[in-house]
Amino acid sequence: MLSTETPVSAPKPEDRAARFAHVDTWVFDLDNTLYPAHSNLFGQVDVRIRDYVRVLLDTDEEEAQRLQRGWYQQYGTTLRGLMIEHGISPDAFLEYVHDIDHSVLAPDPALGDAIEALPGRKFIMTNGSRKHAEKTARALGIAHHFEDVFDIVAAGLLPKPHRDAYDIFLKLHGIEPKRSAMFEDLSRNLAVPHGLGMRTVLVVPQRTREVFREAWEMDGRDAPHVDFVTDHLSGFLEAIRSGR
Missing domain, CATH: 1.10.150.450 (DNA polymerase; domain 1)
Structure with missing residues (x-):
């Protein structure tokens, strides 16, 4: 099992929580982040x-x-x-x-509770469409926890990891990056957020290897722009909350 701590060290839960104490905006990628890749x-x-x-x-x-x-x-x-x-x-x-069967996803009340307990604002930032993100979040039972969905259209069709996509998102919602955290399943999509001062978390769910992922998609968990790696998103968020 992957560590839920940093790629370099393993701080105590209270130390980890302290590293998120300043965060009041939480930004989540959608696909293979808010739900595990093996859901297909x-x-x-x-x-x-x-x-x-x-x-x-x-x-x-x-x-x-x-x-x-x-x-x-x-x-x-x-x-x-x-x-x-x-x-x-x-x-x-x-x-x-995005005309797919979203019913393969089951509600995730533990994830919903963990997101709800986070202080401040919560957003979904996806390279997919708003419609797909909303259907996915509703299937997981977590849609009501998010202030907004920022999709590829809102980004002017510039996908992550393009710097402009993040700049448009931050400006649109008046977000201070140094008081924000970003959760992503692709390491390369965390490079810009880290450079902007955001706390970064790479989400690599269990059983990721059991579905097709390109080798380059799995690389980068030891990169300097990745602050934390977790294989259990709801548990990671709960640890932040309880550590506060």
Whole structure:
């Protein structure tokens, strides 16, 4: 099992809580962060993205997957790659790829309680669509804990890890980054928040290896821009609260 502490050391729970004592804004990525990767919710999105690429470019599944992975790694999202290299309109893409079965997610009351107990404001910041985020949060039973969802459209179609996406988000909601914390399942998406002064937490749920993840997606847990790593989000949040 992965440690729920820092990649470098393991402070006592009260010391860990002290490192979040200044935080009054909590920002959560959506996919594979607020729910575990093995739920296979994002797996459905992944398949539909590949299908969209295959039909759009009239190619086979293997080539569509190669292009999808390459654009995801290079541009942050497949959508961004399609926009830059093929000039597509984002609306139809976002509607198609997020037309999935959200009922595979079960309510997570422990996570809801842990989020509710956090002092201050809470947001979802996702490279997906608002509609997908809202459906996902409702399925988990946690939607009412968040002030707002900041999606790829609100970001001007610039995905994380682009600096502009974070700047737009922070300005829109009047957030002071040095009083904020960011939770993400991709290490590279924490580099900008850390540079802005946010406390950063990499969420790597148990059984992540049992579903398809690119090697580069799993890298970076020892990076200097990652303050903490956890394999249990609700337990990590509860430890922060109880340590206060």
